[in-house]
Every structure is written in structure tokens, then in C-alpha cells.
Amino acid sequence: MVIGGGPPGENLAERTRAAGLRTVVVERELVGGECSYWACMPSKALLRPPAALAAARAVPGARAAVHGGLDVEEVLAHRDAFASGWQDDSQVRWLRSVDVELLRGQGRLAGPRSVVVTTPEGGELRLAARHAVALCTGSRATLPDLPGMAEARPWSSREATSARHVPDRLAVVGGGVVGVEMAAAWRALGAGVTLLARGESLLPRWEPFVGELVAEGLARAGVEVRTGASVSGLRRPDESGPVVVEVSGGNAVIAEEVLFATGRRPGTENLGLETVGLTPGDWLSTDDTLRVEGVPGGWLYGAGDVTHRAMLTHQGKYQARIAAEAIVARASDQRLDDSPWGRHAATADRRAVPQVVFTDPEAASVGLTLEEARQAGLRVRAVDYDLGSVAGAVLHAEGYRGRARAVVDLDREVLVGVTFVGSGVGELLHSATIAVAGEVPIARLWHAVPSFPTMSEVWLRLLETYRG
Amino acid sequence: MVIGGGPPGENLAERTRAAGLRTVVVERELVGGECSYWACMPSKALLRPPAALAAARAVPGARAAVHGGLDVEEVLAHRDAFASGWQDDSQVRWLRSVDVELLRGQGRLAGPRSVVVTTPEGGELRLAARHAVALCTGSRATLPDLPGMAEARPWSSREATSARHVPDRLAVVGGGVVGVEMAAAWRALGAGVTLLARGESLLPRWEPFVGELVAEGLARAGVEVRTGASVSGLRRPDESGPVVVEVSGGNAVIAEEVLFATGRRPGTENLGLETVGLTPGDWLSTDDTLRVEGVPGGWLYGAGDVTHRAMLTHQGKYQARIAAEAIVARASDQRLDDSPWGRHAATADRRAVPQVVFTDPEAASVGLTLEEARQAGLRVRAVDYDLGSVAGAVLHAEGYRGRARAVVDLDREVLVGVTFVGSGVGELLHSATIAVAGEVPIARLWHAVPSFPTMSEVWLRLLETYRG
Structure with missing residues (x-):
């Protein structure tokens, strides 16, 4: 059952x-479930069109062919199709x-x-x-218990992925994955977006440089990013008018809709x-x-x-x-193999969880951050490399901005975490997931040669940096 | 020295x-060397702009913003910059x-x-x-020893990557990597291109489906692909006029320039x-x-x-x-570790050579093809999956066409070769390179979870197909 x-x-x-x-x-x-209708599928269907356009605009010779912006109705119809029309x-x-x-x-x-x-x-x-x-x-x-929440009629991730009209102004509360992705998506569709994050940075569970680069990308796209911004209450004085989002010790935000992306229960x-x-x-x-x-x-x-x-x-x-x-x-009374990485043990949940954030730049990570590895008591070293110095990245997009970090367990000489930020890094991630879940020794990764000139060459640079 | x-x-x-x-x-x-001025760098600088445009055109909602084609002068200038102006x-x-x-x-x-x-x-x-x-x-x-070669003044890979003018018509002789990439590049820049391959398929050293899908992509881009076409001689009757490329038992090809991409010495x-x-x-x-x-x-x-x-x-x-x-x-009289995968042994040259072909679709492979593995005496099984059935691929491009193959060594339960064909698979390759060079057991790859919805999910599909 x-x-x-x-x-x-x-x-x-x-x-x-x-x-x-x-x-x-x-x-x-x-x-x-949620993924098919109100999360992964519709959100990526909203985020892929602006990403594809931005990628073309970033390449000399191609950008001349890109005029104007997205066809909003077509993007929404595309999203509807990927949500199977909610059927x-x-x-x-x-x-x-x-x-x-x-x-x-x-x-x-x-x-x-x-x-x-x-x-x-x-x-x-x-x-x-x-x-x-x-x-x-x-x-x-979950919605936080704030004054005025009911009259504000806030969006949750469900409305944010299924809305059929683009609000003139959208306030997004929450600097986690849903917050940054939906801020990016609705900004790309033309909404004026203000992102309110309570913490001092976006994506606080990720390596610190991730939130910085994603915030920079959102700002470049025209999102107003406000960190350290705690919402204290909401009002929608006129039922058919805008909502006023009160921010502790700061200016209120006025918007047609407000999305709360502040957690799950x-x-x-x-x-x-x-x-x-x-x-x-x-x-x-x-x-x-x-x-x-x-x-x-x-x-x-x-x-x-x-x-x-x-x-x-x-x-x-x-x-x-x-x-x-x-x-x-x-x-069937078979023997259970629940030892680490065994057939019946979900070991990856603790050691090698991959995640991609489909903003521009994208963020992708697997395993532990440096901070998490230290807290787990591992003797680790972070190895960083500027993705903008990799030929494949610069060929991918002019003025490429991105960064990679590998967290090396110095006792076992394996990687326990890897993070990439930059345009198009989403498909790079599985290489790291295999390295981390496979516990492939650094000495062997040295023989895994990245094809030139792909962005994956960052792997060589990380290993060279580690080996000094 | x-x-x-x-x-x-x-x-x-x-x-x-x-x-x-x-x-x-x-x-x-x-x-x-060759890579910086007459191979990888300039060729990828030529191929990235059309790839970026094609990717944007493949996404509903984005394609409406793409009008017309490449800015040819800008592409050539971009190429010049990536070849450092041949300085x-x-x-x-x-x-x-x-x-x-x-x-x-x-x-x-x-x-x-x-x-x-x-x-x-x-x-x-x-x-x-x-x-x-x-x-x-x-x-x-190398240029084959054919009648009329001198008067034809053929292009080699050097001219094909550094030419400053787009010929009205270009004949490309050779169905290997250089041939298909340069056919794609010059077609995208506006040349009428005929590709003449002696064999029955393009990219004959790759898995058979690779040549098929790349030929289909070239044809869709307007390249005339002729396989089983052996060049018997060349003429350029008028020194400033077109070259006539004679084909054994078939129609001659008339073009302003002819590129020979038929081998290296x-x-x-x-x-x-x-x-x-x-x-x-x-x-x-x-x-x-x-x-x-x-x-x-x-x-x-x-x-x-x-x-x-x-x-x-x-x-x-x-x-x-x-x-x-x-x-x-x-x-310095240190001990040499030249055992397989040792610090002083280039083992990957025989076991895990990655390569990406930057056509549309891209092709990427590492390790052995099914045929090569069999010839090496391995007991192997090929596991195939249609990339067009992967959510991440269909989100990447409407009507996605692509395929993946993993070649499993059944005795050791490791992968000895992996091939991907499809738009944007280039960065997927390093995951396979790590799996093959790392000899990561299939039972462990099962714990390397691809992030949804990326194209990398094809990994899960391949493993599920293998496990039945």
C-alpha cells in the first residue's frame, strides 16, 4: 500500500x-504529485526560455539575431504543456x-x-x-504567521508555478531555491520583482560564493534583491488592489502579488x-x-x-x-545489504545529494559544503577555481562569470563535496556526483581527462590547484 | 629539451x-600550436554562435525573439580573437x-x-x-595524391579554421570529426556545403548511431551529405574560378573552395x-x-x-x-609507478579517451565502442536509451533528438565506454569519463543520483535499462 x-x-x-x-x-x-504540476516541471519550463535567450545573447555573432524578449504567452503555454494542463x-x-x-x-x-x-x-x-x-x-x-496574511492572499510555490497572468509587480519572500528561481522566472516574464531574504545572503545553505553570484545575476536581470529583510506584516487595503509588504526597519514593498517561499512542512x-x-x-x-x-x-x-x-x-x-x-x-526473506552504499541503503541521502538551481547563473552542488564537512569533523581542504578562466566557459559565453569548489577529504583523498556556479553548469554536476558517490580517489580522477574545450576542463584546473 | x-x-x-x-x-x-590557432580554439569559436542560436530557436517562448541569422563578420572577428589574431x-x-x-x-x-x-x-x-x-x-x-590537387589549391584544417571570407560553395572531403565540424561551421556562415565521405557513414569510428544523427543534423542545416563518395580528381579550369571535384561514379561537385579533411601524418x-x-x-x-x-x-x-x-x-x-x-x-631516482592508472602511466590513452564533436547535435564519447570492446575480447553488453525520452532533454529543446549508449563489461560490472548524441551533451561527457576512468562499479553508480530535471537523468535510465 x-x-x-x-x-x-x-x-x-x-x-x-x-x-x-x-x-x-x-x-x-x-x-x-507536486513535481509534475507545481514544482520541477513547470518551474523549469518557465526558466528554460529565458536561459536559452540569455545564452544566445552572450555569444558574439549570435546576439545580433536576438531582438526583444520572450513571447510571454508562448512561455506560459509551454509551461502549461509541461504541467500536462494539470491533468x-x-x-x-x-x-x-x-x-x-x-x-x-x-x-x-x-x-x-x-x-x-x-x-x-x-x-x-x-x-x-x-x-x-x-x-x-x-x-x-508553510506560511509564516504574520498579521494580514489572509487578506494578502499570498502565492505559495503552487501559484508561482501555475499563475496564468504576469503581475506588474511581484514581491518574493524567501532567499532559498524556490525564492530565487521564481524571482528569476517572473522577472524574465516582465514582472517587477523584489526579493526579500531574511538572511544576510541568498541560498544560505550553499557555499557562500553561490548566493553572491546568484544575487548578482538577479540584480543584473533587474530584480531588486534585499537581504536582511524581515517581513513584519501584510496589508491589501483594497481587495482588488496591490498588497503592501511591511519590512522591519525598512521600506515597505508594494506589489500586485506576494509569494512566500519560506519553508515546507x-x-x-x-x-x-x-x-x-x-x-x-x-x-x-x-x-x-x-x-x-x-x-x-x-x-x-x-x-x-x-x-x-x-x-x-x-x-x-x-x-x-x-x-x-x-x-x-x-x-521474500532475501538477505538485506544495508551497509553503506549497499543495495538496500539510501546512503547518498547523507553523502551525495545533488541539486541544481536554474537561475542565471545556474548553481549546482553535490555532497558537503566546506562548512558542513568541517562540522562533520572531517579534515578537509577547499579547492577553488574561477570558471571564467576556463577556455570552454569563455567560448560558451563572453565575460563568463562562475566559480567551482571541490571539498577534499584529506585523510581519504576523495572529494566529499563539489559546487559549480555559472551559465550551463547544470549538466556538469553529474560528473561530481559520480566522483563523490563513487569515492573515486583523487589519484584516479587525475586520469579522468576533460575534453578540450569544454567547461568540464575546470576539473583539471581544480585537481592541478589541489596538487599544487 | x-x-x-x-x-x-x-x-x-x-x-x-x-x-x-x-x-x-x-x-x-x-x-x-595547432590547437590555439588552427584547430580547437578557432573551430569552437566558429561553432558556438550557431549552436547558441539553434538552442534558443528550439525553445518555445524564446524562439520568437530570434530573427535572422548569425552576424557573419562578428563570428569571424570572434574566431580571430580566440585564435589570438595568430600572434x-x-x-x-x-x-x-x-x-x-x-x-x-x-x-x-x-x-x-x-x-x-x-x-x-x-x-x-x-x-x-x-x-x-x-x-x-x-x-x-595529409592530402591524398589525386590528379589536379595542386591547381585546386585545397583547404586543409588550417584554412578551414582561419579563412576570412565565406565561400559561396564549399566542398568538404572527409566524414571524420574535422569534416563534419567544418561542414557545420561554414554552412552556418552561409556557404552552400557538400560533404563527401568515402565510407558508408559519417564518423565511422564512433557508435553507428552517431554518424546517423550527425548526418541528419547536417542535412537539416542544409548540408548536402554524400556518403560512399570517393573523390577521383580535381580541376580548377579558371585560376580565379570554381574548383570541380570529380566523384567516382557520381556527379562532380562544383565549389569555390574544397577542404580536405582526410587524415594526418x-x-x-x-x-x-x-x-x-x-x-x-x-x-x-x-x-x-x-x-x-x-x-x-x-x-x-x-x-x-x-x-x-x-x-x-x-x-x-x-x-x-x-x-x-x-x-x-x-x-631524481624516485620510484616509478607505471602500473595501470599509476602516477607515471598514461593508461587513459587506452581506456578512457573522451572526445566531443561540436556539431548540432553534438556527439560525445569516452572509452570503447561496442565493436571495439568486442574486438578487445571483452564480454560486453550495450545499453541504449533515447535521450528524447528524458524530461531534462525535452525541457532543453522541443522535439529533442538524441541517444545514449553505455557499454558494460559484464565480467567486472563496470562501464568501458559511453556515447551520447544530442544538443548540449558535451558537458555530460565528463560524468562518463569519471565513471570509465574511475572504474566505478555499476552497483555504486546506482547511488549517483542525477539531479531532476537535467539531461543527466539519462544515467538513471541507462542503469535501469541495464538492471531490467
């Missing part, structure tokens, strides 16, 4: 079914094609191995899971967690086989955002692959 | 000097900055450890090398090879420490094209790094 039909739920179900277990997915909304027909067909049953409705636990589904018609179905129940109910945007309310001894509203705590801790009998699993292991679609799908194999192994 | 100041010579010299050996580079032409001042400054001596002139061996340099003024210098002489004299384009003529028992005009045969075989005393090294190990700038630089460390180790 899988509750939640987003990417983790779908992937988990496909795999347990393929291994011979009868599998049911319960979904109360759209099969395909889940194709995903439902896919689930059927892999022989997984779909139950529409609200699923919740009703004691050990028991799930009750409230159907859209209000009926109730009670199901018993022989082997496992997997909770894949994701996360929801687990999708564990109304899930019956209390019937198995857990607390509704908490994140699920899981071991590396994705089994929920604190539940006797070991029949309850979690995958995706709801586990708070790594809140990213690809990582949720990874957890689903590992969880499905663990469920199948336990169901 | 380093003869030849292209990238391998420069890199070798920098490293032996940094290790404390007095080092001299002898260069008869431009410091920086080597900056490279000479760099050599000085790393304290390497430069001797302008023609260097040649004059017996063991002895080099004679004929200076531009016609003087002669005789120098003795205490530790080593390294030959880094590269390769030259070693830069070993007039190099005094005969004074040390080698044959002028032969490629140098080297061991994995880059020492030339068959020369008593072990003082002669080679790096770059002249060794015929892997005719690519980045691989020549890799050889230079390995050779320099070997020279220094031997000079």
Missing part, C-alpha cells in the same frame, strides 16, 4: 509490483500500464498494516497490507499517524532502508519529502528505489 | 621546470612567467641527448640534454630521427610513461599527436603531465 502518488510513490509502486507484490497507490489529488491522465495510464492499482481518495493509517481510504464520493475502504505500507505524502508550503496531518504511535504533523524518521523508526513490526516505510532526508524529486525517487528493493527483499 | 611548443610541449615544459629541471622549448612556428605573444609571456626558455627555430635531434636548432636567422645552436628530450611536434594534415620529418635509429616520417612508438621505444638510454620522450596514442589536445596535455612526472622521477 502506497499512500501518495507523487514521483516517490509511483516509483516505489512500480518496483514492488514488478517484483511480484500486488501494489495499490492512494492519491487524493493528481497522480504525479493526470497520462500518469494514470502509466500506472495502469505497470499494473499498479490506483485508489482516488484520502488515505490514512488505521493501526498496524491497515489503511482506510476516504473516496471522493465520501465512501470508506479499509485495506490491509500484507508486506508494507509506504507513506509518500510529500510536503506542503510534512504531509503527515490527517494521515492516522497517531494510530501507530507516531505524531501527526511530524516529519517521518527513517533508517537507511527507508523504514520508519519507532513502529513495531517494521511494516511502515516512507520515501520522498515526508522523510525530510533530502527534499528533492530525484532524491525521493532514489529513496523509492531503495525502499522498494528493501520491501521486496524482506517480503 | 622540448621540441614543439603546442599544448603538450608547453605543459611538459612547465612541469619539468616547476620540478627544478632547466627546460627549453624549441618552436619553429607559433607557441600554442603568440600571450603564450610566450606565459612560458616566460613559468621560467621556461624559448628558442625560436627548427629543432632536430643530432644523436643521443643532442639537439640542433636552426634559428630563423639561419644560425645553428647545438644543445645537450642532461635528462631528456621530448618530441612534441604534433601532426600535419606525424610531424617527424626533418627531426633527425635517423640520428637515433628511428625512421623519419614515422609516428613515435611510446610506452605508457611516454618514453619512445627503441632508443637506448631512455632519454627520448614523446607527447601529443606525434605519438599517435590519441590525437586530441586534452589527451596530449595528459601525456605531457604523465611524461613530465616520469622524467622528473627518473631524473
Whole structure:
């Protein structure tokens, strides 16, 4: 029994079914989940057109052919197509094609191995899971408790990825990934955007230079970036007029819409967690086989955002692959390999989580930052290189601005983290992910020759810098 | 003593000097070599502008802003800048900055450890090398011995990368990397291009689908691609008129210029090879420490094209790094590690050579093709995936056409070769290079999660396909 039909739920179900277990997915909304309709897919469909245009404008000889800006209606239609028009027909067909049953409705636990589904018609179905129940109910945007929030009718990530009209002015609250991406997207579509970040820099969990370069890129695109800006309240004096966003100790921002991208909470309310001894509203705590801790009998699993292991679609799908194999192994009394990097251990969640921010410049990182590595007690050294000094980067875009950092574990001589910032670095990241997850020794990376003149040559420069 | 100041010579010299050996580079032409002036740099400067424009045209919402084509003069000026105006001042400054001596002139061996340099003024210098002489004299384009070649005044790769005017019509002879790249570049600049390839497909050393997709891309760009077309002779009846390229059993091609991209020969003529028992005009045969075989005393090294190990700038630089460390180790009686992937063994030349072809679509590969792996006696399986089915690819470009292949060594469960074709795959390649050179087991690659929605997700699809 899988509750939640987003990417983790779908992937988990496909795999347990393929291994011979009868599998049911319960979904109360759209099969395909947040990623397909209100996150990755529509946001990247909004961000790719301005990135492609900016890339062409950055190349002498090509820029002369670029006149004017985006076709806003076409971008929005493109986004609609990538969100499948907010219809889940194709995903439902896919689930059927892999022989997984779909139950529409609200699923919740009703004691050990028991799930009750409230159907859209209000009926109730009670199901018993022989082997496992997997909770894949994701996360929801949180709104801070501020005066005037209700009358402000703020956007969450859902509205920011699905809005059909470009506001004249948009205030974005939050300097994390959703905040910077949506500020970039709506600015590119013509909105006047003010980004309010509470911290002293954008993307505070990343290497410090990332937030600096992304802020610089946003400013160049015309976004007003205000760091150290704490929102104290909101007002929308005229219901059809603009919203006033009050900022502690600073000028208020007036905008047609305000987006709050300030955090997520687990999708564990109304899930019956209390019937198995857990607390509704908490994140699920899981071991590396994705089994929920604190539940006797070991029949309850979690995958995706709801586990708070790594809140990213690809990582949720990874957890689903590992969880499905663990469920199948336990169901058939196979030996479990839950040692680090074993077949049944989601070790990458702790050691090699990749993430790309699709702003201009892009940011991409995997593994630990220097600060995180130090806090983990590792003896490390950061090796930095200016991407703008790499021939492949300068060929890619005139005046290329970017930077790379590798964090070397000096005791094991392997990389524990890598970060790139710059135009087009998104596809560079997987090289680092393989190096970090593969624990490829530096002495061997020395034999992995980057092709000239690609941007990947930064790898050679990083290794040369490390070796001195 | 380093003869030849292209990238391998420069890199070798920098490293032996940094290790404390007095080092001299002898260069008869431009410091920086073929790559800087007549190959990688100018060719990529020609190819990036059309690639950037094509990428923007492929994205709904962005394409509306692209009108007309390249600014030809600006592209050529951009190319000139990347070829440093065919002046080597900056490279000479760099050599000085790393304290390497430069001797302008023609260097040649004059017996063991002895080099004679004929200076531009016609003087002669005789120098003795205490530790080593390294030959880094590269390769030259070869022209087939065909009737009428002289009167045709054909382009080689040098003219194709440095020409200052766009011919109305260009015939390109040769379906290898230089042929397809230059056909793409000059077509993008407005020339009518006919590509004549003797074989039945383009890029015959690559996986078969590569030539197919690149031919399709060239045809879409308006290049007339003729395979199985053998040139039998040339005529330029009027000295200032077009050239007639006769094709065996087919229609002749009439064009303002004809480029021959049909092969390379070693830069070993007039190099005094005969004074040390080698044959002028032969490629140098080297061991994995880059020492030339068959020369008593072990003082002669080679790096770059002249060794015929892997005719690519980045691989020549890799050889230079390995050779320099070997020279220094031997000079200081350090232990040599010439075991596979050791510090002093250029193992990647045989196992993990990466290459990118900057056409549209791009092609990128590392390691062995399926055919090569089979011929090497490996028990292998090819795993293919359609890149056009990857979300990140379809977000990158509408109607994305591309393909990926991984060649799995079934006995060791590692990848021995990977090939990608498609728009923007160039930066994807280094992930494969690390996987192949790092011999990362498939079971561990399973934990290297590609970030969604990048094109790199094709990695997950390949691994899923392999695992079934």
C-alpha cells in the first residue's frame, strides 16, 4: 500500500509490483504529485526560455539575431504543456500500464498494516497490507504567521508555478531555491520583482560564493534583491488592489502579488499517524532502508519529502528505489545489504545529494559544503577555481562569470563535496556526483581527462590547484 | 629539451621546470600550436554562435525573439580573437612567467641527448640534454595524391579554421570529426556545403548511431551529405574560378573552395630521427610513461599527436603531465609507478579517451565502442536509451533528438565506454569519463543520483535499462 502518488510513490509502486507484490497507490489529488504540476516541471519550463535567450545573447555573432524578449504567452503555454494542463491522465495510464492499482481518495493509517481510504464520493475502504505500507505524502508550503496574511492572499510555490497572468509587480519572500528561481522566472516574464531574504545572503545553505553570484545575476536581470529583510506584516487595503509588504526597519514593498517561499512542512496531518504511535504533523524518521523508526513490526516505510532526508524529486525517487528493493527483499526473506552504499541503503541521502538551481547563473552542488564537512569533523581542504578562466566557459559565453569548489577529504583523498556556479553548469554536476558517490580517489580522477574545450576542463584546473 | 611548443610541449615544459629541471622549448612556428590557432580554439569559436542560436530557436517562448541569422563578420572577428589574431605573444609571456626558455627555430635531434636548432636567422645552436628530450611536434594534415590537387589549391584544417571570407560553395572531403565540424561551421556562415565521405557513414569510428544523427543534423542545416563518395580528381579550369571535384561514379561537385579533411601524418620529418635509429616520417612508438621505444638510454620522450596514442589536445596535455612526472622521477631516482592508472602511466590513452564533436547535435564519447570492446575480447553488453525520452532533454529543446549508449563489461560490472548524441551533451561527457576512468562499479553508480530535471537523468535510465 502506497499512500501518495507523487514521483516517490509511483516509483516505489512500480518496483514492488514488478517484483511480484500486488501494489495499490492512494492519491487524493493528481497522480504525479507536486513535481509534475507545481514544482520541477513547470518551474523549469518557465526558466528554460529565458536561459536559452540569455545564452544566445552572450555569444558574439549570435546576439545580433536576438531582438526583444520572450513571447510571454508562448512561455506560459509551454509551461502549461509541461504541467500536462494539470491533468493526470497520462500518469494514470502509466500506472495502469505497470499494473499498479490506483485508489482516488484520502488515505490514512488505521493501526498496524491497515489503511482506510476516504473516496471522493465520501465512501470508506479499509485495506490491509500484507508486506508494507509506504507513506509518500510529500510536503506542503508553510506560511509564516504574520498579521494580514489572509487578506494578502499570498502565492505559495503552487501559484508561482501555475499563475496564468504576469503581475506588474511581484514581491518574493524567501532567499532559498524556490525564492530565487521564481524571482528569476517572473522577472524574465516582465514582472517587477523584489526579493526579500531574511538572511544576510541568498541560498544560505550553499557555499557562500553561490548566493553572491546568484544575487548578482538577479540584480543584473533587474530584480531588486534585499537581504536582511524581515517581513513584519501584510496589508491589501483594497481587495482588488496591490498588497503592501511591511519590512522591519525598512521600506515597505508594494506589489500586485506576494509569494512566500519560506519553508515546507510534512504531509503527515490527517494521515492516522497517531494510530501507530507516531505524531501527526511530524516529519517521518527513517533508517537507511527507508523504514520508519519507532513502529513495531517494521511494516511502515516512507520515501520522498515526508522523510525530510533530502527534499528533492530525484532524491525521493532514489529513496523509492531503495525502499522498494528493501520491501521486496524482506517480503521474500532475501538477505538485506544495508551497509553503506549497499543495495538496500539510501546512503547518498547523507553523502551525495545533488541539486541544481536554474537561475542565471545556474548553481549546482553535490555532497558537503566546506562548512558542513568541517562540522562533520572531517579534515578537509577547499579547492577553488574561477570558471571564467576556463577556455570552454569563455567560448560558451563572453565575460563568463562562475566559480567551482571541490571539498577534499584529506585523510581519504576523495572529494566529499563539489559546487559549480555559472551559465550551463547544470549538466556538469553529474560528473561530481559520480566522483563523490563513487569515492573515486583523487589519484584516479587525475586520469579522468576533460575534453578540450569544454567547461568540464575546470576539473583539471581544480585537481592541478589541489596538487599544487 | 622540448621540441614543439603546442599544448603538450608547453605543459611538459612547465612541469619539468616547476620540478627544478632547466627546460627549453624549441618552436619553429607559433607557441600554442595547432590547437590555439588552427584547430580547437578557432573551430569552437566558429561553432558556438550557431549552436547558441539553434538552442534558443528550439525553445518555445524564446524562439520568437530570434530573427535572422548569425552576424557573419562578428563570428569571424570572434574566431580571430580566440585564435589570438595568430600572434603568440600571450603564450610566450606565459612560458616566460613559468621560467621556461624559448628558442625560436627548427629543432632536430643530432644523436643521443643532442639537439640542433636552426634559428630563423639561419644560425645553428647545438644543445645537450642532461635528462631528456621530448618530441612534441604534433601532426600535419595529409592530402591524398589525386590528379589536379595542386591547381585546386585545397583547404586543409588550417584554412578551414582561419579563412576570412565565406565561400559561396564549399566542398568538404572527409566524414571524420574535422569534416563534419567544418561542414557545420561554414554552412552556418552561409556557404552552400557538400560533404563527401568515402565510407558508408559519417564518423565511422564512433557508435553507428552517431554518424546517423550527425548526418541528419547536417542535412537539416542544409548540408548536402554524400556518403560512399570517393573523390577521383580535381580541376580548377579558371585560376580565379570554381574548383570541380570529380566523384567516382557520381556527379562532380562544383565549389569555390574544397577542404580536405582526410587524415594526418606525424610531424617527424626533418627531426633527425635517423640520428637515433628511428625512421623519419614515422609516428613515435611510446610506452605508457611516454618514453619512445627503441632508443637506448631512455632519454627520448614523446607527447601529443606525434605519438599517435590519441590525437586530441586534452589527451596530449595528459601525456605531457604523465611524461613530465616520469622524467622528473627518473631524473631524481624516485620510484616509478607505471602500473595501470599509476602516477607515471598514461593508461587513459587506452581506456578512457573522451572526445566531443561540436556539431548540432553534438556527439560525445569516452572509452570503447561496442565493436571495439568486442574486438578487445571483452564480454560486453550495450545499453541504449533515447535521450528524447528524458524530461531534462525535452525541457532543453522541443522535439529533442538524441541517444545514449553505455557499454558494460559484464565480467567486472563496470562501464568501458559511453556515447551520447544530442544538443548540449558535451558537458555530460565528463560524468562518463569519471565513471570509465574511475572504474566505478555499476552497483555504486546506482547511488549517483542525477539531479531532476537535467539531461543527466539519462544515467538513471541507462542503469535501469541495464538492471531490467
